Amino acid sequence: MKVHIITVGDEILIGQTIDTNSAWMGQQLNLVGAEVVEITTVSDSREAILSSIKKGFSNADIVLMTGGLGPTKDDITKKTIADFFGEGMTFHEETFARLTKLFAKFGVTIQEAHKVQCMMPNNATIINNDMGTAPGMWFEYGEKVMVSMPGVPYEMKWLMENGVIPRLKEKFKSQPIVHRTIMTAGTGESRLAKAVEDLEENLPAHIKLAFLPSLGTVKLRLTARGDNEAKLNQELDLLKAQFIERISKYVYGFDDEKLEEALGKVLKEKGLTLGTAESCTGGYIAHRITSISGSSAYFWGSVVSYDNSVKMNSLGVKVETLEAHGAVSEQTVKEMVAGAITSLGVDVAIATSGIMGPTGGTDEKPIGTIWVAVGNKNEVKTHMLSLTKSRSKNIEYTGNFALNFMRKFLKER
Amino acid sequence: MKVHIITVGDEILIGQTIDTNSAWMGQQLNLVGAEVVEITTVSDSREAILSSIKKGFSNADIVLMTGGLGPTKDDITKKTIADFFGEGMTFHEETFARLTKLFAKFGVTIQEAHKVQCMMPNNATIINNDMGTAPGMWFEYGEKVMVSMPGVPYEMKWLMENGVIPRLKEKFKSQPIVHRTIMTAGTGESRLAKAVEDLEENLPAHIKLAFLPSLGTVKLRLTARGDNEAKLNQELDLLKAQFIERISKYVYGFDDEKLEEALGKVLKEKGLTLGTAESCTGGYIAHRITSISGSSAYFWGSVVSYDNSVKMNSLGVKVETLEAHGAVSEQTVKEMVAGAITSLGVDVAIATSGIMGPTGGTDEKPIGTIWVAVGNKNEVKTHMLSLTKSRSKNIEYTGNFALNFMRKFLKER
Numbered sequence: 031m032k033v034h035i036i037t038v039g040d041e042i043l044i045g046q047t048i049d050t051n052s053a054w055m056g057q058q059l060n061l062v063g064a065e066v067v068e069i070t071t072v073s074d075s076r077e078a079i080l081s082s083i084k085k086g087f088s089n090a091d092i093v094l095m096t097g098g099l100g101p102t103k104d105d106i107t108k109k110t111i112a113d114f115f116g117e118g119m120t121f122h123e124e125t126f127a128r129l130t131k132l133f134a135k136f137g138v139t140i141q142e143a144h145k146v147q148c149m150m151p152n153n154a155t156i157i158n159n160d161m162g163t164a165p166g167m168w169f170e171y172g173e174k175v176m177v178s179m180p181g182v183p184y185e186m187k188w189l190m191e192n193g194v195i196p197r198l199k200e201k202f203k204s205q206p207i208v209h210r211t212i213m214t215a216g217t218g219e220s221r222l223a224k225a226v227e228d229l230e231e232n233l234p235a236h237i238k239l240a241f242l243p244s245l246g247t248v249k250l251r252l253t254a255r256g257d258n259e260a261k262l263n264q265e266l267d268l269l270k271a272q273f274i275e276r277i278s279k280y281v282y283g284f285d286d287e288k289l290e291e292a293l294g295k296v297l298k299e300k301g302l303t304l305g306t307a308e309s310c311t312g313g314y315i316a317h318r319i320t321s322i323s324g325s326s327a328y329f330w331g332s333v334v335s336y337d338n339s340v341k342m343n344s345l346g347v348k349v350e351t352l353e354a355h356g357a358v359s360e361q362t363v364k365e366m367v368a369g370a371i372t373s374l375g376v377d378v379a380i381a382t383s384g385i386m387g388p389t390g391g392t393d394e395k396p397i398g399t400i401w402v403a404v405g406n407k408n409e410v411k412t413h414m415l416s417l418t419k420s421r422s423k424n425i426e427y428t429g430n431f432a433l434n435f436m437r438k439f440l441k442e443r
Numbered sequence: 444m445k446v447h448i449i450t451v452g453d454e455i456l457i458g459q460t461i462d463t464n465s466a467w468m469g470q471q472l473n474l475v476g477a478e479v480v481e482i483t484t485v486s487d488s489r490e491a492i493l494s495s496i497k498k499g500f501s502n503a504d505i506v507l508m509t510g511g512l513g514p515t516k517d518d519i520t521k522k523t524i525a526d527f528f529g530e531g532m533t534f535h536e537e538t539f540a541r542l543t544k545l546f547a548k549f550g551v552t553i554q555e556a557h558k559v560q561c562m563m564p565n566n567a568t569i570i571n572n573d574m575g576t577a578p579g580m581w582f583e584y585g586e587k588v589m590v591s592m593p594g595v596p597y598e599m600k601w602l603m604e605n606g607v608i609p610r611l612k613e614k615f616k617s618q619p620i621v622h623r624t625i626m627t628a629g630t631g632e633s634r635l636a637k638a639v640e641d642l643e644e645n646l647p648a649h650i651k652l653a654f655l656p657s658l659g660t661v662k663l664r665l666t667a668r669g670d671n672e673a674k675l676n677q678e679l680d681l682l683k684a685q686f687i688e689r690i691s692k693y694v695y696g697f698d699d700e701k702l703e704e705a706l707g708k709v710l711k712e713k714g715l716t717l718g719t720a721e722s723c724t725g726g727y728i729a730h731r732i733t734s735i736s737g738s739s740a741y742f743w744g745s746v747v748s749y750d751n752s753v754k755m756n757s758l759g760v761k762v763e764t765l766e767a768h769g770a771v772s773e774q775t776v777k778e779m780v781a782g783a784i785t786s787l788g789v790d791v792a793i794a795t796s797g798i799m800g801p802t803g804g805t806d807e808k809p810i811g812t813i814w815v816a817v818g819n820k821n822e823v824k825t826h827m828l829s830l831t832k833s834r835s836k837n838i839e840y841t842g843n844f845a846l847n848f849m850r851k852f853l854k855e856r
Contacts, residue, residue, distance in 0.1 A: 042466065042482070043478075043482065044473050044479070045466040045467060045470030045473065045479075047466070048461065048462075048463055048466045049465075049466070050461055052455075052484070053461045053462070055458070056455070057457065060457050060458065067491070068484065068491070069482075069483070070481065070482070071465070072481055073481075078480070085498075184833075303750075311733075312733025312734070312738075313721075313745055314730040316730075316747045317726040319725070321835065321838065323801055323802060326750065329749050330753055331746065331748050334726065336743055337739065337742075340788070344746070373756070386736075387736070389736060389737075422734065425730075
């Protein structure tokens with residue numbers, strides 16, 4: 031199954047919107063064994079849309095189009111699609127009924143502009159959109175398929191998951207494909223690759239390994255294709271266990287789990303509460319933890335101590351410590367952990383203090399010098415990072431490091 | 444000047460990397476009057492690259508290609524480009540000398556793989572890359588131009604700003620184009636459009652207005668084209684003043700300024716220090732403020748009081764208040780502001796408390812009910828938001844609202 035993705039929208043060409051839809055679609059399609067061969071972004075114009083559809087069908091079996099379906103632009107994209115197939119347009123009563131009901135719920139009377147949204151190319155099979163007004167449209171073209179979806183990310187995702195991917199799997203009867211994903215943190219791609227080198231070399235031809243690195247984390251993905259899905263699952267479960275054995279100290283989770291989720295699970299298992307005392311990360315770690323629904327069960331709070339007075343008054347860091355060692359020091363982050371445990375009333379705490387840049391370094395403590403500490407009331411572990419001059423990268427990397435540092439601290443106890 | 448952007452990289456097609464380069468390039472090109480007509484992402488394969496170059500030259504005057512220049516992939520992209528132009532490859536001594544020096548600085552001996560990076564198509568004009576190993580390559584094709592750049596964002600940005608855009612302006616002697624950008628917060632696109640309706644209708648043909656909305660903010664951009672740049676600047680300064688007059692209560696800044704930067708400026712002007720007391724935003728507002736370099740001059744810290752015990756112990760919220768009104772209430776956020784001012788020792792503070800979802804609402808306080816307060820030790824202002832069921836959107840919107848709410852509070856005093 032080869033797929034060509036077409037994104038329609040002037041807002042992407044002028045850089046107002048970053049196209050995140052295509053990456054998400056690429057990931058999901060990859061998981062069901064489809065290969066994205068090209069992504070094309072074109073303007074809301076007839077010529078550009080027409081030419082991209084032609085290119086798409088010449089390149090691939092499946093053309094997936096997003097965008098160009100808002101109430102104002104609606105006519106261009108749909109009319110162009112209808113023309114490509116040599117079809118007229120029909121008013122779609124069901125969609126009109128659905129919209130009328132939807133609008134009534136909000137006490138709004140349906141407008142002329144919304145009626146335009148109910149005109150559909152004659153050959154379209156309508157895929158209901160439970161998340162918005164514009165439905166998905168499925169077109170057959172010989173043995174090939176094209177689908178048009180709205181560009182709003184959560185609408186597109188809902189349509190892909192509930193309408194498009196199941197239908198594509200059915201129509202193209204693709205060979206079973208199964209995956210195992212291992213999430214790691216704390217080391218780089220090359221060290222992981224070295225640790226599993228012989229396992230990778232001995233993989234049978236129908237099983238592939240991919241390393242997918244991010245800032246401070248690396249995802250390992252095993253993919254198997256074949257006719258017998260049960261057998262593939264068996265093979266991958268065995269291999270997954272072998273891979274984990276080699277790299278167990280770096281494994282924090284599976285299946286795209288985030289570090290903040292993995293940490294939350296350990297805290298819940300152990301029945302412990304967490305707090306943070308953040309200087310250089312400025313609340314970023316607390317933000318990551320609280321972005322997870324349900325985190326209030328184990329996360330009690332944070333003291334963001336950007337100024338030294340807050341380190342002293344709210345966290346009890348001693349003035350002598352700050353004077354003798356500076357705010358960016360092992361001693362300071364140790365006292366911050368102790369202070370957070372006391373002032374927030376939590377079992378364990380994370381502390382950070384560093385020079386994030388792009389200015390502010392010294393010869394002794396250059397930009398990117400960051401101290402991280404994790405601990406409970408009896409024991410504190412510390413680590414010094416030497417990072418980059420990029421403020422945003424330093425914040426993100428320190429966040430990942432600190433979340434994983436605490437997770438390991440808890441796991442070892 | 445029409446531009447076709449080509450992004451080379453399997454990692455984008457499988458969704459491992461989101462293509463943020465093209466959006467940035469689209470923005471920058473737009474500012475110098477160039478129009479991006481298409482963005483194409485293709486795999487690291489000869490056929491795909493060759494076909495995209497042909498398509499690019501048929502579509503546009505300028506083809507800008509990013510990616511496919513790492514030490515391992517280097518040969519495919521460059522060889523394909525050379526073949527497209529019917530040229531051979533030459534070893535580029537200057538690049539080799541530069542790399543040898545660069546590597547020596549880090550005590551590394553240059554490898555065979557890096558020598559491949561010094562092979563260049565014969566017709567390439569080399570554009571030095573001060574940020575990395577692979578230089579930019581400029582090719583002339585009749586009256587048209589193609590440029591190949593590495594895909595690493597900060598390398599591409601440096602090459603665009605320092606090498607590519609100045610050369611394009613020179614070669615295509617484009618008509619002067621000038622802009623004025625007005626940043627607004629606190630109202631939607633339609634209300635702003637209404638307020639400036641007659642001004643927009645009376646714009647001369649060579650001046651255009653665009654509304655560029657995000658979550659809680661809208662950017663207004665005036666663009667003028669003509670032969671006399673001084674005159675265009677005069678016209679736009681006059682118009683900018685007229686537009687601002689109409690919508691002054693929503694204007695927070697200019698030229699892509701962020702809300703956290705605008706707030707920082709006001710605090711510096713007034714010589715005031717800021718703290719936050721965050722429940723539902725969980726440290727996100729502190730993170731936004733501290734993402735700005737230099738924020739330690741005015742931001743002292745935050746108490747993230749996710750648990751009610753932290754609201755009481757660290758912020759002095761009364762147990763009676765929590766019992767009578769609940770944590771998500773006007774009374775609670777008022778007491779949180781007072782508590783933050785005292786415990787952090789700051790002049791002004793922001794407080795938030797709400798139900799972010801996707802679970803946890805009640806009939807009385809549905810998901811998306813969020814109280815925000817801003818104030819000093821004498822006066823506190825509050826506002827209740829009724830937002831969505833999406834946790835991430837609620838956090839981002841509340842952050843934008845709260846930053847702007849505090850900015851306005853300070854401006855009015």
